[in-house]
């Protein structure tokens with residue numbers, strides 16, 4: 001069996017990070033962008049100076065948007081050998097409810113390499129935004145990845161407000177954080193339920209799936225929409241959360257977290273569940289840092305990076321955030337990080353509701369623009385760091401660039417399944433929480 | 442006592458009474474319902490212009506016609522007095538049926554395409570280019586709150602074992618062929634449900650070049666479920682409708 005190493009192409013500036021002594025966080029003063037350009041056989045890992053000086057960011061983003069569809073989103077390695085063949089899994093497949101393909105190189109027993117192929121659901125969203133008003137563009141951004149809509153809306157709006165120097169009502173910023181934390185809890189519960197399903201832990205699946213549904217109902221009752229479309233708006237909130245609604249929300253969340261604690265204890269007490277997840281889909285800390293992994297995937301390798309701490313905006317600057325971290329780098333570690341984040345998000349929500357801004361007129365200044373008419377917005381989506389870059393001309397969108405957590409995590413996902421058995425696939429997939437819809441924007 | 446069974450028993454019955462009883466407020470939050478114009482719209486042209494997806498148009502007299510198949514529930518028309526009071530039973534067997542008030546339409550569609558299947562039906566989910574919210578809403582039907590199995594609705598892992606294709610998302614150029622092939626793979630009798638405004642007419646992406654205008658251009662569609670996304674109860678109702686067991690039909 002011969003194997004052509006491809007890793008040379010990844011040794012950019014980021015390769016300089018120590019292998020043994022990876023820093024405990026990625027430096028905040030350097031905006032970074034990871035662009036998957038594997039469709040053309042190149043991988044670019046770019047961590048340069050702040051984007052104010054670097055037009056490259058936009059160029060790289062644009063190139064990613066122009067990549068051929070469908071295209072590989074993880075490094076290509078050609079493995080040859082007796083009996084080795086490629087098994088295409090998807091784009092419509094059981095198990096993965098989204099459309100995307102995985103090219104599995106195998107000799108029949110183990111996955112030699114796994115090549116995720118994205119672009120089947122390319123809805124050409126970002127390319128269709130120029131010329132629209134930010135409000136109209138927002139309708140599309142919310143529907144880019146529906147289960148992460150609050151994160152996308154918040155990052156996009158922050159970029160718009162920074163570009164246009166719009167002051168934002170404090171209540172709107174509180175609403176954004178509230179929406180994002182609700183969304184985070186839903187997604188983590190969903191992901192845990194899906195892992196339970198993969199592990200045939202049927203009662204656990206049903207109970208966690210029920211909690212996820214309860215989260216959607218809570219979101220629906222609070223914002224009128226189960227997926228938070230329309231919940232956020234530039235400048236000022238469209239929907240007021242009245243004190244009665246906030247009290248109801250607080251009660252509902254306390255009840256839900258109580259039930260989740262019981263479930264978590266049962267999950268962790270189940271040897272079969274824990275054993276199945278342990279050492280499945282391992283990502284080393286060195287690789288996670290070097291390849292620019294983000295979110296729970298990165299935190300599950302022991303790196304305490306979270307935009308809510310490292311690039312905090314109001315109101316996160318004023319809140320206490322308990323940041324879960326695990327060391328295993330495997331599916332269990334990722335699920336534990338998610339489980340503990342359900343807890344930490346519940347704590348954040350409690351603080352948000354307690355300290356709801358009383359002064360409805362109070363406003364906060366936006367982040368300074370990174371260039372004339374150019375703003376950057378950055379939030380921690382449920383799956384990790386999400387960056388938007390927006391340019392405005394005459395109040396209308398001139399261009400939008402977006403780098404999602406899914407973009408960042410495809411390479412480590414593919415790598416984590418090298419030499420794994422097929423049955424590991426779903427555990428890895430569900431614990432990573434990748435979303436084709438984000439890459440296929 | 443701390444065990445899975447104990448936990449499940451303590452939680453008791455979660456399952457909805459739907460379709461025996463109407464959907465509740467929690468099952469059908471405001472924006473899961475279609476907007477309805479007030480008796481008199483003060484600024485008719487303003488209301489029509491406010492809709493970002495051209496779902497509103499002038500109807501006879503001073504009325505307004507709403508196309509539920511386009512409405513993304515953005516709530517902009519709320520400023521013109523619209524209220525969100527549509528029902529959970531919003532799916533229709535033909536595209537024209539989504540216009541409120543209706544326009545006279547051509548020959549009727551197969552109203553109950555799978556009546557002969559009786560009590561049980563197997564469904565297969567295809568994502569033609571969705572934002573993921575519709576996928577999650579369809580999969581929510583398997584959670585204990587909706588428990589679609591109690592109604593004889595089973596999700597299968599292969600289109601070859603399915604009677605119903607549930608299609609979510611706006612069909613992209615790349616998914617055109619896979620969707621057609623999935624449809625071919627279903628044995629007859631079969632039915633296709635367009636879940637959400639994306640497959641019905643593109644939803645918010647309706648004018649983007651490079652996307653198919655609607656699922657109907659690719660495969661015959663038997664039920665249209667409007668919404669962005671539709672609530673799980675509405676998807677449930679659409680599937681039951683294929684079997685002649687819709688709540689709307691039972692009542693009417």
Ligand code: SF4
Nearest residue numbers: 492512513515516518
């Ligand atoms: S809710 Fe929005 S999309 Fe629907 S009719 Fe009203 S304005 Fe149009």
Ligand code: SF4
Nearest residue numbers: 572575637639669670
């Ligand atoms: S109809 Fe709405 S919710 Fe459903 S896939 Fe399309 S944009 Fe997403």
